[in-house]
């Protein structure tokens with residue numbers, strides 16, 4: 001899928017862009033002269049074109065065309081949205097707790113995925129809603145089955161770090177058909193869970209992108 005954000009420019013902004021493309025670097029004064037307008041009238045348009053990344057401005061040199069298209073600008077933005085800016089607090093359970101207690105925990109904490117750790121707080125597994133539902137079908141005694149029997153276990157866990165880009169995490173969620181990833185930090189014992197990224201965090205980043213709040 002290709003995402004293209006279209007920035008609608010007004011007629012005057014298109015004219016400015018054309019002038020700068022053909023004559024840049026060019027001063028604001030000079031652009032205003034060519035359009036028979038004052039520098040003050042032009043100021044908001046120049047600000048918009050510069051902020052949107054179509055034009056670059058250098059003091060004492062003037063404006064020049066950045067050569068970046070709308071799609072390239074979007075890619076630039078995506079390359080600045082990191083896991084550390086959007087991660088949530090992880091909900092972690094010990095591998096020895098029962099399936100029953102994990103179900104209770106999932107409701108109490110209002111999450112869709114639990115991360116399972118050993119006594120040393122090292123990540124050993126992941127539990128999704130469906131993992132718990134699957135274990136509940138049948139006649140097993142849920143209070144006596146430990147979660148480490150039913151969880152998805154290491155080394156099959158897809159993880160990310162806080163320095164990863166959100167776009168790369170989004171691709172992993174789609175590739176692996178999962179709802180969430182643990183954010184981990186590597187220690188000498190293994191991986192420690194320091195956060196989580198879910199589809200909700202991805203959605204928030206997506207909305208911020210539209211609002212240019214990243």
Ligand code: ADP
Nearest residue numbers: 126128129130152156157158177178179180181
């Ligand atoms: P659900 O099964 O509730 O729809 P998911 O799609 O996230 O939730 O999980 C699908 C399967 O993938 C489950 O068996 C779950 O244990 C496993 N899983 C979930 N997250 C991860 C992950 N980050 N790495 C590896 N496996 C995962």
